[in-house]
Amino acid sequence: MKAEAIAVSVPADIEAELAAARLPFFKAFGKWVRNQPLGAVSAVGVIFMILVAVLAPLIAPHDPVEAHYEAMAAAPSIEYWLGTDQFGRDLLSRVIWGARTALFIGFTSAILGATIGLVLGVTSAYFGGWFDLLFQRVMDVFLAFPLIIMALAVVAIFGTGPENVIIAITIPFVPRCARVVRSNALAIREIPYIDAARALGYGHLRIILRHMAPNCMAPYLIMLTTFLGQAILLEASLSYLGLGVQEPVAAWGLMLQGGAEEYAESAPWIAIFPGLAITLAVFAFNLFGDSVRDTLDPKLRAR
Amino acid sequence: MRSIRLKAVCAVLAGIAVGVSAAGPAEAATPKQGGNLQFVVPAEPPSYDGHRETTFAMIHPIRPFYSLLIRVNPENPSSTTDFVCDLCEGKVEAPTDGGKVYTFKIRKNVKFHSGDNLTAHDVVATYQKIIFPPKGIVSARKAYYTMVESVTAPDDYTVVFKLKYPSGAFIPALAVPFNFIYQKSVLDKDMHWYEKNINGTGAFRFKEREAGAVIRGVRNTDFFVKGRPYLDSFDAIFAKKESLRVQAIRGNRAAIEFRGFPPKSRDDLVKALGNDVTVQTSDWNCVLITTVNHKRKPFDDVRARRALTLAVDRWGGSKYLSKIAIVKTVGGIAFPGHELAATKQELEQLAGYWPDIKKSRAEAKRLLKEAGVDLSKTYYFNNRAVDQPYKIVGTWLIDQWRQVGLKFEQHVEQTGPFYDQLRNKKEYDVSIDFNCQSVVNPIVDVSKYLSDDRSGSQYGQYKDREVDALFDKMNQSGDPKEQRVLMREMEKLTLDTHANAFITLWWNRIIPHRSYVKGWKISPSHYLNQSLDNVWLDK
Numbered sequence: 081m082k083a084e085a086i087a088v089s090v091p092a093d094i095e096a097e098l099a100a101a102r103l104p105f106f107k108a109f110g111k112w113v114r115n116q117p118l119g120a121v122s123a124v125g126v127i128f129m130i131l132v133a134v135l136a137p138l139i140a141p142h143d144p145v146e147a148h149y150e151a152m153a154a155a156p157s158i159e160y161w162l163g164t165d166q167f168g169r170d171l172l173s174r175v176i177w178g179a180r181t182a183l184f185i186g187f188t189s190a191i192l193g194a195t196i197g198l199v200l201g202v203t204s205a206y207f208g209g210w211f212d213l214l215f216q217r218v219m220d221v222f223l224a225f226p227l228i229i230m231a232l233a234v235v236a237i238f239g240t241g242p243e244n245v246i247i248a249i250t251i252p253f254v255p256r257c258a259r260v261v262r263s264n265a266l267a268i269r270e271i272p273y274i275d276a277a278r279a280l281g282y283g284h285l286r287i288i289l290r291h292m293a294p295n296c297m298a299p300y301l302i303m304l305t306t307f308l309g310q311a312i313l314l315e316a317s318l319s320y321l322g323l324g325v326q327e328p329v330a331a332w333g334l335m336l337q338g339g340a341e342e343y344a345e346s347a348p349w350i351a352i353f354p355g356l357a358i359t360l361a362v363f364a365f366n367l368f369g370d371s372v373r374d375t376l377d378p379k380l381r382a383r
Numbered sequence: 384m385r386s387i388r389l390k391a392v393c394a395v396l397a398g399i400a401v402g403v404s405a406a407g408p409a410e411a412a413t414p415k416q417g418g419n420l421q422f423v424v425p426a427e428p429p430s431y432d433g434h435r436e437t438t439f440a441m442i443h444p445i446r447p448f449y450s451l452l453i454r455v456n457p458e459n460p461s462s463t464t465d466f467v468c469d470l471c472e473g474k475v476e477a478p479t480d481g482g483k484v485y486t487f488k489i490r491k492n493v494k495f496h497s498g499d500n501l502t503a504h505d506v507v508a509t510y511q512k513i514i515f516p517p518k519g520i521v522s523a524r525k526a527y528y529t530m531v532e533s534v535t536a537p538d539d540y541t542v543v544f545k546l547k548y549p550s551g552a553f554i555p556a557l558a559v560p561f562n563f564i565y566q567k568s569v570l571d572k573d574m575h576w577y578e579k580n581i582n583g584t585g586a587f588r589f590k591e592r593e594a595g596a597v598i599r600g601v602r603n604t605d606f607f608v609k610g611r612p613y614l615d616s617f618d619a620i621f622a623k624k625e626s627l628r629v630q631a632i633r634g635n636r637a638a639i640e641f642r643g644f645p646p647k648s649r650d651d652l653v654k655a656l657g658n659d660v661t662v663q664t665s666d667w668n669c670v671l672i673t674t675v676n677h678k679r680k681p682f683d684d685v686r687a688r689r690a691l692t693l694a695v696d697r698w699g700g701s702k703y704l705s706k707i708a709i710v711k712t713v714g715g716i717a718f719p720g721h722e723l724a725a726t727k728q729e730l731e732q733l734a735g736y737w738p739d740i741k742k743s744r745a746e747a748k749r750l751l752k753e754a755g756v757d758l759s760k761t762y763y764f765n766n767r768a769v770d771q772p773y774k775i776v777g778t779w780l781i782d783q784w785r786q787v788g789l790k791f792e793q794h795v796e797q798t799g800p801f802y803d804q805l806r807n808k809k810e811y812d813v814s815i816d817f818n819c820q821s822v823v824n825p826i827v828d829v830s831k832y833l834s835d836d837r838s839g840s841q842y843g844q845y846k847d848r849e850v851d852a853l854f855d856k857m858n859q860s861g862d863p864k865e866q867r868v869l870m871r872e873m874e875k876l877t878l879d880t881h882a883n884a885f886i887t888l889w890w891n892r893i894i895p896h897r898s899y900v901k902g903w904k905i906s907p908s909h910y911l912n913q914s915l916d917n918v919w920l921d922k
Contacts, residue, residue: 341626
């Protein structure tokens with residue numbers, strides 16, 4: 081039955097992909113922008129955030145950790161565009177450098193989580209049988225915990241700090257990606273070229289990494305982009321709870337935790353700007369992830 | 384209970400200007416019985432053992448379950464010389480034998496919450512544990528009692544302390560609120576039992592603990608003071624975040640926090656609640672210090688340690704941090720304002736207190752270079768996950784050190800792991816630490832800075848026999864002038880010449896509470912006057 085389904089659907093997909101591949105890059109990009117206007121806007125936001133993070137040392141008007149005690153909790157002004165926090169540190173500079181922290185932790189944990197999940201998911205599908213059964217039950221255990229609870233547990237074990245935050249965010253991502261990739265890999269495993277590879281005597285590792293994993297790129301990329309927004313939000317949440325990166329590192333969640341609550345009435349800018357940065361970043365990455373999913377998911381594309 | 388002024392014994396402490404301005408309303412009304420007092424506590428107790436712990440996180444929820452031999456007069460807690468009997472009978476008697484023997488008669492109507500009667504042997508066993516702890520037992524304040532030769536019980540209701548030499552520091556040390564009286568039979572079986580269990584003779588019985596949330600106590604109907612406590616029960620609610628604690632009082636989910644709020648929170652509460660809130664303020668016998676790990680390079684080198692203190696602008700810090708934190712006063716190792724404390728002129732002679740911060744930081748940079756300190760490396764700074772004032776002062780310190788080229792990564796831990804790092808792991812290079820004392824008694828309060836085999840709470844892992852000798856000489860001297868000279872020498876060695884540890888800023892205590900809380904009076908310590916037996920609710 082599966083073979084028949086593939087025989088029916090593959091030519092149309094291949095045809096569409098070939099047609100898209102024949103388009104010049106800019107035309108293809110233009111078509112994507114027309115089809116995914118929200119995705120395009122979010123892509124601009126994502127690119128802007130990446131540029132801000134990369135260029136932080138050049139564009140930040142002040143050192144993000146330098147305290148100006150004569151200007152503690154100062155309102156937005158010409159000198160401090162977004163105001164200062166309770167230590168007199170420039171909020172604009174801290175928001176800019178905070179993008180670097182968010183992206184570093186977000187990208188690292190999302191890529192690690194998705195990639196490990198990809199390899200484990202494909203491996204599980206490839207071997208099948210008792211290995212797959214056992215492995216999926218382990219994944220079920222991990223999936224039973226909400227993201228933030230799992231991350232909190234990991235931080236409680238390993239402690240605080242950027243490296244441990246990355247580990248804490250990566251671990252809950254792994255089973256989520258592995259589960260999605262596995263379902264895709266189960267179908268790929270049945271395609272004759274895998275049998276052919278086996279017949280040629282290729283090892284398990286080669287088949288998994290060179291023949292199956294590359295064909296699971298669509299779900300992998302969808303999960304990766306989805307994880308980016310979640311990772312930024314998780315990092316901010318952990319820092320807000322005092323379990324993520326620590327002062328004086330510029331990080332959005334930490335900025336909300338510091339003096340934002342105490343000064344919410346008298347100096348609301350301390351909470352508003354990092355909060356806004358988190359909201360816009362997560363919104364941009366989530367929209368971008370959705371548009372990537374819409375573009376790469378054959379089922380959605382067929383609609 | 385009757386009180387006396389121990390002028391003869393505590394002459395050294397007389398005349399202390401503890402600037403307490405208790406601003407509570409006049410309490411002419413008769414105390415009302417009943418009610419549940421809800422108060423907020425910023426951290427959870429690392430253990431229940433008063434002898435081992437040094438934190439308010441233990442005192443505030445646990446002290447109401449225990450009694451002391453003597454205590455500071457709850458009606459006059461700001462006094463440094465006014466002590467009354469708690470488990471002893473009558474008044475605190477003057478010493479005999481030239482000031483070397485103190486005799487206490489123990490009350491006969493006292494029962495532990497387990498139902499067993501309290502005798503003098505329980506008091507003796509308790510003080511044996513505090514003063515002469517066996518190996519493996521932590522007694523944080525054992526150095527307070529270096530003058531004690533023996534503690535004995537000649538009969539079931541008499542306790543005798545024999546001193547090696549007369550000391551004005553003894554009675555204040557005896558009134559330390561951490562000296563919970565434990566049951567001898569329990570200690571004989573397991574000295575660690577009280578770390579995880581509670582069995583006292585206090586005004587309240589332990590009801591339950593919900594981890595991370597609350598410790599509840601209910602009235603002890605067998606309490607040895609008839610008619611007390613006034614309250615039916617109390618809930619000690621744990622709330623780590625300061626904003627949450629402020630909102631709890633604002634929303635009447637809690638009536639008081641006994642530790643202290645920064646000026647900003649006081650202003651917010653007064654603005655929001657008007658006459659429904661009462662503010663009590665006091666100087667605070669509490670200081671954040673910087674403990675340097677002497678076993679870790681490069682801070683095993685005195686030059687690197689001196690650079691650490693020279694980098695810190697205390698005079699500027701006092702001006703700015705007092706607006707956002709509960710710290711304010713620049714001082715040395717003795718409680719500022721006390722006659723044994725350094726004057727501003729004396730402080731300005733010490734490293735880290737120079738009036739010219741640029742000159743001070745230039746010297747710090749020179750010393751770092753001379754000592755070959757690796758400025759490309761990031762050092763480990765251990766801090767406690769309590770907003771006020773730990774995290775604020777910690778962040779400020781990192782900024783100060785950054786200005787001489789030193790980089791620190793801050794590791795903020797909850798109270799338990801924070802102490803574990805200080806006491807056991809010892810992986811930190813520099814740590815926030817504190818010297819918070821109860822009764823103002825500088826000649827023993829400075830025991831924090833003794834060698835680690837003398838002090839029960841020195842975590843810098845150093846031994847300094849010169850400092851130890853000065854401390855002993857100061858404690859054995861009856862002359863306040865000589866004590867002052869010795870205190871200056873000890874201070875110079877500790878903070879400057881040997882740079883063993885550093886003072887940051889002394890605290891300023893501000894307690895805004897619901898006006899219906901009556902009977903509680905502020906003191907210069909957040910450890911004192913927390914038995915709650917005299918607190919009532921005017922609702």
